[in-house]
Amino acid sequence: MKDMTESYVTEDGRTIGDVMLDLRNITLRFGGVEAIKDISFDIREGEIRAIIGPNGAGKSSMLNVISGFYIPQEGEVWFHGRKRPQMKPYQVARQGIARTFQNIALFEGMTVLDNIMTGRLNYTKSGMLAQAIWKGKAEREETENREKVERVIDFLEIQAIRKTPVGRLPYGLKKRVELARALAADPKLLLLDEPMAGMNVEEKEDMSRFILDVNDEFGTTIALIEHDMGVVMDLSDRVVVMDYGKKIGDGTPDDVRNNQAVIDAYLGVAHDD
Amino acid sequence: MSADFLYGIEVVINGLMAGVMYALVALGFVLIFKASGIFNFAQGVMALFAALTLVGIMEGQIPFAHLINATFGTEIHHFGWHVPALLAIAMTVGVMVLFAWAVQRFLFRHLVGQEPIILFMATIGLAYFLEGVGDLMWGSDIKTLALGLPQGGARWIEDATAGLGGDDFYGFFIDKLDIVATGVAIVLVTGLILFSQYTKHGRAMRAVADDHQAALSVGISLNFIWILVWSLAGFVALVAGIMWGAKSGVQFSLSLIALKALPVLMLGGFTSIPGAIVGGLIIGVGEKLFEYLIGPMVGGATENWFAYVLALLFLVFRPQGLFGEKIIERV
Ligand SMILES: Nc1ncnc2c1ncn2[C@@H]1O[C@H](COP(=O)(O)OP(=O)(O)O)[C@@H](O)[C@H]1O
Ligand SMILES: [Mg+2]
Numbered sequence: 001m002k003d004m005t006e007s008y009v010t011e012d013g014r015t016i017g018d019v020m021l022d023l024r025n026i027t028l029r030f031g032g033v034e035a036i037k038d039i040s041f042d043i044r045e046g047e048i049r050a051i052i053g054p055n056g057a058g059k060s061s062m063l064n065v066i067s068g069f070y071i072p073q074e075g076e077v078w079f080h081g082r083k084r085p086q087m088k089p090y091q092v093a094r095q096g097i098a099r100t101f102q103n104i105a106l107f108e109g110m111t112v113l114d115n116i117m118t119g120r121l122n123y124t125k126s127g128m129l130a131q132a133i134w135k136g137k138a139e140r141e142e143t144e145n146r147e148k149v150e151r152v153i154d155f156l157e158i159q160a161i162r163k164t165p166v167g168r169l170p171y172g173l174k175k176r177v178e179l180a181r182a183l184a185a186d187p188k189l190l191l192l193d194e195p196m197a198g199m200n201v202e203e204k205e206d207m208s209r210f211i212l213d214v215n216d217e218f219g220t221t222i223a224l225i226e227h228d229m230g231v232v233m234d235l236s237d238r239v240v241v242m243d244y245g246k247k248i249g250d251g252t253p254d255d256v257r258n259n260q261a262v263i264d265a266y267l268g269v270a271h272d273d
Numbered sequence: 274m275s276a277d278f279l280y281g282i283e284v285v286i287n288g289l290m291a292g293v294m295y296a297l298v299a300l301g302f303v304l305i306f307k308a309s310g311i312f313n314f315a316q317g318v319m320a321l322f323a324a325l326t327l328v329g330i331m332e333g334q335i336p337f338a339h340l341i342n343a344t345f346g347t348e349i350h351h352f353g354w355h356v357p358a359l360l361a362i363a364m365t366v367g368v369m370v371l372f373a374w375a376v377q378r379f380l381f382r383h384l385v386g387q388e389p390i391i392l393f394m395a396t397i398g399l400a401y402f403l404e405g406v407g408d409l410m411w412g413s414d415i416k417t418l419a420l421g422l423p424q425g426g427a428r429w430i431e432d433a434t435a436g437l438g439g440d441d442f443y444g445f446f447i448d449k450l451d452i453v454a455t456g457v458a459i460v461l462v463t464g465l466i467l468f469s470q471y472t473k474h475g476r477a478m479r480a481v482a483d484d485h486q487a488a489l490s491v492g493i494s495l496n497f498i499w500i501l502v503w504s505l506a507g508f509v510a511l512v513a514g515i516m517w518g519a520k521s522g523v524q525f526s527l528s529l530i531a532l533k534a535l536p537v538l539m540l541g542g543f544t545s546i547p548g549a550i551v552g553g554l555i556i557g558v559g560e561k562l563f564e565y566l567i568g569p570m571v572g573g574a575t576e577n578w579f580a581y582v583l584a585l586l587f588l589v590f591r592p593q594g595l596f597g598e599k600i601i602e603r604v
Contacts, residue, residue, distance in 0.1 A: 067490070069486075069489070088489075088494065089489040089490065090489050090492045090493055090494045090495075091492075093489070093490060093491060093492035094492045098490070098491075099490050101486065101487075101490070105484055105486040105487035105490065106484065106487055107479075107480055107483035107484055107487055108483060108484065109483050110479070110480075110483060117476070118476065118477075118480050118487075118488075118491045119491055121473060121476060121477055121480075121491055121492060121493065122491070122492045124473040124476075125473070181487075181491065182490075185491065185492070
């Protein structure tokens with residue numbers, strides 16, 4: 001086990017550190033359905049970890065367990081070397097774990113800017129009303145939040161739609177705004193549930209670039225679910241493969257590509273896609 | 274100008290003032306409905322309960338005195354002190370916050386994810402429960418709310434406007450209490466809007482109103498926000514209770530003003546704060562003007578039903594309310 005906790009430098013020069021999140025023997029049931037069956041794996045600091053598998057394999061459920069939306073019947077979640085007590089989603093978010101959703105969850109009635117600003121709520125103590133009264137500290141806080149949000153907006157190249165109500169945006173841009181909101185929270189761990197689903201080739205390339213840049217420039221650890229094998233192979237340092245709630249593979253993209261169980265699972269569903 | 278026309282204007286002004294009250298109650302509904310999708314049938318009873326609590330605290334009444342006396346054979350009723358109005362109001366706000374917390378902790382926390390109709394039924398239960406608690410705590414007799422608010426016709430307005438019409442016109446008669454109520458309502462609404470736009474918790478409140486999942490993912494506690502909106506609704510109920518109570522005494526009928534809020538909501542839409550205000554004013558003016566113009570022809574008492582008929586017309590021709598977006602059925 002010792003070698004697993006030692007940091008190393010990747011081919012492209014990024015440093016992968018200790019285990020950040022450790023999932024131990026997670027089992028999740030919905031009534032009679034076992035969505036996750038006794039799965040263990042870890043996510044290390046600085047890495048891009050992909051979770052792949054056919055539809056219904058339990059990938060989204062896994063992200064939901066990590067982010068506190070689902071409570072597993074069995075198993076433990078360890079974060080930064082400590083066993084995590086049962087937590088509500090908002091408590092998980094406050095620990096520095098941000099996420100996006102497979103079916104996009106944005107504030108449809110707000111502008112792009114306001115949506116992204118909500119990512120800063122946990123860094124806000126006073127708000128602008130206090131600012132009007134006390135100036136000073138509250139003002140500095142608001143300025144900091146705005147600067148951070150503007151940086152994220154520049155980074156994801158969405159300046160042009162800052163003031164657009166989110167409800168009016170096309171699907172691809174909504175996905176990007178959702179990522180922006182998650183990034184605004186300065187997360188330690190970023191969970192992305194199918195960030196490229198339903199996108200065209202060009203949009204996918206943009207999104208891949210953003211994900212790589214986030215990881216590289218901010219050092220953000222990322223766990224993502226993705227169907228496009230090409231994308232997964234390009235992006236990720238390590239891959240977990242799930243099928244029918246079970247883990248059937250875990251390792252580098254090359255390991256996983258040559259794993260017979262994985263090949264079978266994928267050939268079995270290849271015609272569904 | 275003819276006296277009839279001027280009296281018509283007076284009716285409109287008084288209608289606006291009555292409308293402010295409807296708007297206040299409707300506002301309480303909108304706050305809770307927006308944030309949680311719960312149609313809170315108990316909003317009117319909350320106004321009654323808040324007003325009862327305020328009077329009880331001011332007069333130094335011992336809560337649950339009847340119950341205590343019946344159980345222990347004692348004869349206690351009062352602490353023997355009077356609490357100044359402002360302090361009593363602050364304490365009542367405290368009680369309403371406690372109530373908000375209890376409602377969340379003991380009722381809605383156990384009903385998360387239930388159908389809207391179940392939540393609605395729960396608030397009906399809550400309304401009767403709260404009414405009972407109010408009775409038990411403070412007794413069921415009619416109480417007067419002596420806050421020292423100005424009352425009666427504003428003489429200066431009468432004097433200043435008397436010259437507008439001929440000999441038949443004696444100036445506008447406007448109740449001073451209504452003027453105060455309007456001022457308070459304006460301050461309250463402005464405060465609420467500032468709060469929701471410019472404070473951390475206000476922004477979180479709007480986020481929760483928009484999307485629960487998304488709100489959770491940015492670290493907002495739904496539970497906290499729900500306690501917050503119920504507290505705000507409790508505060509709005511207290512203000513409505515004070516105004517109404519000062520006018521007609523604190524008694525059970527106060528909880529019935531909630532029924533007038535229903536047509537207001539149908540006009541204004543269930544999720545729009547401006548809608549609640551404009552809807553309240555339209556109903557207020559509409560029913561007063563209708564009574565003034567048409568009432569005499571149909572034997573009067575039109576104020577009992579006018580608001581509901583107007584709301585029905587709206588339901589038929591503009592079901593989304595004044596400010597709601599057009600409802601397009603997806604098939
Ligand atoms: N909230 C839920 N209630 C009931 N069943 C669920 C729920 N979420 C997921 N499931 C079930 O769990 C299994 C895994 O689903 P999911 O995690 O969404 O798979 P994936 O993301 O890999 O496509 C499916 O059988 C799905 O029906
Ligand atoms: Mg999924």
